[in-house]
Amino acid sequence: MTVGSSPNSAPFPVPPMRWDAWGDPELAAPLSEGTSTLIRGMLGVTGETTLPTIDPATVIVPPSRLSGEDLAALRAIVGDDWVSTAAVDRLLRASGKSTPDLLRRRRPHQDAPDAVVIPASDDQVGQLLTWCTDHRVAVVPFGGGTSVVGGVDPVADGFGATVSVDLRRMDALLDLDEVSQVATLGAGVTGPDAERLLGERGYSLGHFPQSFRYATIGGFAVTRSSGQASAGYGRFDDMVQAITLVTPRGILQAGRSPKNAVGPDLRQLIMGSEGVFGVVTRVAVRVHRRPTATEYEGWRFDSFDAAAQAFRAVAQEGVMPTVMRVSDELETALNLARPTEIGESGDKAVPGGCLAITTFEGSPTAVAARAGVVRETFAAAGGQSLGPGPAQMWEHGRFSGPYLRDALLDIGVGCETLETATTWARLAEVKTAVTTALAAVLPEPTVVMCHLSHTYATGASLYFTVVYRQEGDALEQWLAAKHHVTTTLTEVGASITHHHAVGRDHRPWMSAEIGDLGVAVLSAVKAVLDPAGVCNPGKLI
Template identity: 35%
Template sequence: MTDVKHMKWWGWGLEGVGFHFEDKPEFAPFVKKAVGLDVSVPPVPPLSFDQLTVPPVRLSPSFEAELVAIVGEEAASTADEVRVVHTYGKSIRDLLRIRRNEIARVPDIVVYPGDEWEVQQIVDAAVAEGAVIIPFGGGSNIAGSLEPLVGETRSIVSLDLGRLNRVLAIDEYSGLARIQAGAQGPDIEEQLNAKGWTMGHFPDSFTHSTLGGWVATRSSGMQSDKYGDIADITRGLRMVRPGEIVELRPLPSTSTGPSVREMIIGSEGRLGVITEVTVQVHRQPEVREVQAYFFPTWKAGLAAMHEIAESDASPSITRVSDARESGFSLATRKASKGVSGAAQSVLMSVLKRRGWNLEEMCLSFIGYEGTASHVSYEKKLVGAIVKKHGGIGVGKGPGALYDQKKFDTPYLRDFLLDRGAAADVSETAAPWSKLQEVYDATRAAADAAYEALGVHGWIMCHLSHSYHSGACLYFTFAFVHGDDPIAQYEVVKQSIQQAFQDAGGTLSHHHGVGVEHAPWMEQDISVGGVKLMQGLFDSADPAGLFNPGKVLGPAQATPESVAALRAAAPRADVAEVPAP
């Protein structure tokens, strides 16, 4: 088998890595207060793999042999565990179904192409067979963008791009890098850093997600304030379609009709298989630091972030947590001793003397990058704004800790699931003028959902990804579930998503649509917008073979549409599709 590595089948991240609270004395009391959960109760581990009921392979011997001939025996698998790993993403709904042995449909075969030409051959073979193709990167999606449709009777091919993980070339004069789509975040930064460059894209899923996945779901990263989100970073790309390749050159700007690049970004595999992306890269900064600040209230922090966005400062990170999330962050600290512990006590005493209500205090992280003089200049600008809004700087220590632990939070979901609690996230974006309304409406909707369910629930939020006209609000919610956790989860999730729409936000800022967010697409982009998008998908994939059901919801293909696609898309030969 290939050396492509993926996360464990039952949870986030790597086997043997998890969240521990024993060295965090404030964590257990915090969770007890927030959701009524006693974390000292012995955990109930997930099922063992041999307890799962895995649907059988639905694959003709001739088609299987054809795929194996393309990629080689070591790069194709029909093994149950490999197929299950490629079935779901990592949303709480995905993890609950796995733990409850609810696996209705899985891919029938997983193939690992070694280059673009093998991707082309796989796509053409699948189209000729009338088989479904689901591109797979790191498996980190939390919106249902990977799962096969329940009741799918056609063969399903999971096309894993993990072997396509190289930085192919860097145009140093232009600041552009050609990178294969299966490269995960650490692969990319390691190869770029070795030559003095960075892409600057660091989503929460960075350690386990891929460039192609970022493009396919319109990802944003923690430093998007400086580097832009993936739509800004992506300058060109290559995408395999039946019998052809779409190639978009990395031009700085064009006036060539509706943007095909924009059609592909966020398309979640509905239009083809992204194999290569040309991205903007930047020289590694001389100085990079994350400073921490406290604000007396959420409204003060929100107003400060707005003013920073309007100012001459251009931080790489602008993030402020509400009081609830600030309390959570402080509760996950390790015990402070000696000078550090004394300093924290002194700070809290000072804030109390200033009249702060520590229950309303909000923690903020702001990042700076560039030359030493540039960073110094920006810190002065931001410091003045923070002071104006009643905030106080507390130095680099908390910021350094945030920087070190920022990719570890998803492990907490597995910890809570082992103890009977569900935790997940929903994020949105809205204009500055509507952010407070979106925040208030979302909290109220979640609380109403908890009350209706009769559960002790929690919701907290931070602002991140600031823009000229608005920002992202990122909500985390949790509750101790009952015997039907998925039904309870859907009540809370749906209440939150509807609150976004009703208060003027979008259904998702950077997690994509998948199947979980599809019900809100008409509200989000209008009925006319959905018709345009459906027309694009129908035209590009009339048989519904490319990751069907994602973005706009499930739709069944007909035998007539399959026959039409087969006739219209003959297989390419080697001369027509050269390897890059």
């Protein structure tokens, strides 16, 4: 079955998103001639990419393995209009958006779920899970499809077919408790819709991952996402008050008060479950009054080590900005904190040093007090204030970085990100280990840049961007590098992921991270909730 028309004219379109690249086609821009020449020269790229993009009309998607009777049964559950086997709909939900995903999208034969099914209620999700259990069909929950770890790949794993269960009809603000500042949102609400729905009532969620425009409340919860404002508002798993999971065995409802002592916290079991225990249909989250004041300040530090010490001092003092982020020397030199200026000659205000940015949101009094404490700590640690400009510019361009990756792939340059977390005591060692591991397996010169943007009292996440010359089979080249660097992370005792989650890609290292007993515990929970194993096979455990 060929796609035959643009995936963007699908019967069930996703928010404007290229099927074979990141984001809104309207916002994608090719690299300027100057930038392209600079990067190719820097990395020694001479030829064209080994994998050019392909015409969607020539893409071949296997026919659906579901029979007419199967589809009639699915339609009886969710309604006639909410089941599709159109190749375009299936293709739009066939993978996430990692670099390996985008490289696979440059091939004519594509794997895809056998149908897209869009339920509207807990009851419909429950009926779907029962039908899929009885008919040996795998279920892949789908939020925004922004997974970068193979989380939405249509893995059949011994089942007769796969269905993509898209949560987009669960898109409402179901409740807002203004006294407690807790909002209950449907799992399919996207980042912008959450801000719009809450904004109309004077509130904000404050969760802004770089995938904000597409990713959903359910996706944030089950991947334990961390947004750019994690310093001020916390990770998504810090915000969750209650969560509803529909499983093949029934509904698991967890959380009825901010904290309790009722045995292990089942909310934590559902968060991070990545669809393997069932489908999250709604989440109650802490929200904030919309800020009435915002302050921005950029800083220069002599080195990444000096900046990391300043960040540690701030986190351990406990008075945090809303956003706190620092680029290492290389990322600063290449302007990656301000993607709209990439390829220009680096930040002249921070020659040889590192650019840090802070923003503060809240009431004018709270903002002034927090900014004062942070300013004092940064200055004492050798930071030099650059005024509001750099932080405002970062905020302006903060969602545009991922578009660059597709432009780089088009000129034969590989680009991918990876992340980890460790303690402050091991931060420098882990940063060096990752950089060395990538340089050892990718062609010389490979550029490995790093930033800190999720900071805690006891440690931080390190986020790396890798840019390298593609050689041979571009997909195999990156998979080999990723394998080597993930193994290195386990060897140096750092986490295999801080917020990208496990999915299919990190699954082989789960025993190294949580031990065989840890994997057995999660498998036992799955056996209880999903005895037939239909929920997202091949992911997490």
